[in-house]
Amino acid sequence: MHGEVLARAGEDEVLLVADIERSDIADARFDLPTLRDANPQLISQLIADT
16 A cells, blocks of 8 residues: 555646545554554643643
């Protein structure tokens, strides 16, 4: 899945739709350190404090 183009758009505004596997979503989320290492409790606190 890494680096595979699932859909392309032109210059105009457009809604892109692509079929993806749920396991690919989980893999991508784990591969992104910001999502993998996120602390949900801390994020909830930060949002509540604003």
